[in-house]
Each structure stands twice: as structure tokens, then as C-alpha cells.
Amino acid sequence: MSMRFEDIVGQERAIATLRGTLREGRIPNAYLFEGPWGVGKTRTALALAAALVCRTGGDDACGTCEACLRVARLQHPDVRFLFPVMSDEDDPESIAEVLGEVANDPHHVFTYEKAASIRIGLTRDLLRELAYKPYEGRRRVIVLRDADRMREDQYSAMLKTLEEPGASTLWVLTTARPQRLPPTIRSRCLKVRFRPLREEEIEGYLRERAGVSAAPARLLAALAAGSLARALVLRGENVAGLRDDALRQLGAANTGDPSRVLAAAGEAASWSNREKMRRTLEFQFLLLRDLLRLKHGVGEDTLVNRDRVADLRKVASGVDVREIRRRTALLEEVVRAIDSNVTPEAAFFSAYARWGKTLPQDAVTRASTWPSWS
Ligand SMILES: [Zn+2]
Secondary structure: OOOOOOHHOHHHHHHHHHHHHHHHHHOOOOOEEEOOOOHHHHHHHHHHHHHHHOOOOOOOOOOOHHHHEEEEEEOOOEEEOOOOOOHHOHHHHHHHHHHHHHHHHOOOOOOOOOOOOOOOOHHHHHHHHOOOOOOOOOOEEEEOOOOHOOHHHHHHHHHHHHHHHOEEEEEEEEEEOOHHHHHHHHOOOOEEOOOOOOHHHHHHHHHHHHOOOOOHHHHHHOOOOOOOOHHHHHHHHOOOHHHHHHHHHHHHHHHHHHHHHHHHHHHHHHOHHHHHHHHHHHHHHHHHHHHHHHOOOOHHHHHHHEEEEEEEEHHHHHOOOOHHHHHEEEHHHHHHHOOOOHHHHHHHHHHHHHHOOOOOOHHHHHHHHHOOOO
8 A cells, every 4th residue: 555645635734744844854752633534644644654764765755665665564663553443353463454454455444333442462562662762764653543542551651652852753643533632642742633625535536546436426525524434434335326215205205295205204214224314314415505506506517416417407496595495404303303312204204294395386386396316
């Protein structure tokens, strides 16, 4: 896997800062990379590590020297990569397996349950190792992913090494939840902020590097809400099919026919898992966002559902901006209702039953202009 700044998606500001520091040679003892899940913090941390051990000594790794190749395989003795694991995977073989996956799969995504914590054994060995000089170069780099998942004793052990003057070790901590880190750790790190990625950046990555074709790439990028990791996780799902189901339900709701409304609500609520229900709602929100964009005359190429643009135009011609807002509010009600444990079916039914009922006399006409989406 390539570990170069040049291959990171977006994050120009964070990377410019890091490259500047490398050029000036003023590397701190510890960095804290803060930002949402799945926007490239770990990758950037590994790229920084590679740049520091790279034989060329420039402000980005060359990607081809022996040191860079070893970092890419996650086998460089001076670059350590720590990440949370479940306690039942807390053995060297499982760790090696994950490292192998990260090194070999450029689209690897870390997912773990709530209980995952940084493996203590590895940290203990590591702290012992820190007493010695780096093996090869001037520096040792420890990349610590999701540092907010460490335990109290690990923090205090780490703190000691952070306070050593003239340390040859650079710590790079990443976190999506900086407020969970002890203030004593936070205050000793130089913060670098990572932002959510833009839709077009995610779409570009999916198409150019992950082999996803145009229409699903567009949908995935919109659903990803700024997280490339989320887009990659969703990649395995039939998003186009889910989208079509979600929109077809709205078409049924819009007819105002009670039995169809009921059936649509039943279908929306039939997903046994909440994640899928949420996704249905997300697609519906995205449809409304597309309608608003059309109303405001924004270019078709910015539409999430641009593969359905003819249908969208038809729907848009039958609703005004106020009506789109009203429907958005209906969906928000569903989200709140489900979160507060109203049965999903009742929540969807309540919104779908009012979906097409917009008072103006053209309700019937509108119902007939709403496409079936199927
Ligand atoms: Zn190199």
C-alpha cells in the first residue's frame, strides 16, 4: 500500500502543515490528529512516518526506497502502528493478521465494537523498547489509532515518555473523539485538524481507485456524509436497490391511498435493523435535497439522483420549496420518533399518511405526476 501524502484524498491543509514542519525539521514530540471517522487521519499519520524514515529525507516519502517499502508493509522496525482490538483478538497472530490486511488492502476500513481497546501487551513491549535508540534512523514513529480507546494505565505510561526531553520518538495519535482523551495527553500534543471530505472527493476516489461505476459512486459519496470509510463500508450493499425502494415508498405515500400508504410504511419498517431504516430515510432526505437544488436552478451534475433526473423534474414541477420543507420536517419527525422508541411502522405511517396531503387543490394532480420510481 502506498503511504505517501500525495495519495491522501483531500486534507490539503493538514498535509501542507505537516510538510512544512518536515521541511523545517521542527518535529514535535507528539501530534494529535483530530477529525471525524474515515477521513484519512491514520493514512496521513503513516505517510508522515514514512516521510520521516524515507532515505530521501524530503517532505514526502519517495515510496520506493527500502525504508518506504518496509513502512508500506508495516514492517519497519522504527514505525509502529497501534490500533484498538477486541480482547478476544488480543494475541500476536490476530494483530499480525490485521496489519497484513491494512498493508495489502488499500481500501481497508477499521471497524470495531464499542469495547475495543488498545492492546495492552503491545503497548508494554513498546514502552520497554522506547528506552533504546531507534534501529535505523534518527527517529522512531508510533502511530496510535483511536487513542481515545486507551486505558488509564496506558495513558500514564505514555505520558512519561512524552515528557522526556530530546526524545527520539514521535507519537502520532488519531482520534474522532478528542474530548475523551485526558487533558494531560491533549495538552502535550500538537493538534492537526482533519475535515470531512467533499462528496466529489469521495466520488472520485470510488471511481478512480476502487473501481465503482458512476451512478453507485455518486450515491455512495452522498450517503457517506464526508467519510470515505463509510462509503467503502456501504460499497458492499445494494445501495441503488435500497434507494429505489425508499423512493418507491414515497411514490406510494404520495397517492394518499390508505392501503398503499399502510403498505409503504410496513415495508419501510420491515427492516429488522435500524441501520437499514436509517438508510431509507437518508435516501428520502437526499431526494428532497435534490428537489430543492432543482428548485434553485442548481446544475444537474450536483444531484445525487442524477440518474433519475427526468423523474425528479416531474416531481419538482408539482411541489414548491415550502412543500419540500414540509416533507423534510415529516422525515425529521420519523427520525425523532424512532429514536424515542415509537414503533417504526407507526412512525413511518404517520409521515407517509401526511406526505401527499398538502392542502392545495392540486393534490390529486400531484399524486398522478409522482412517478412510480420503479
Ligand atoms: Zn523512501
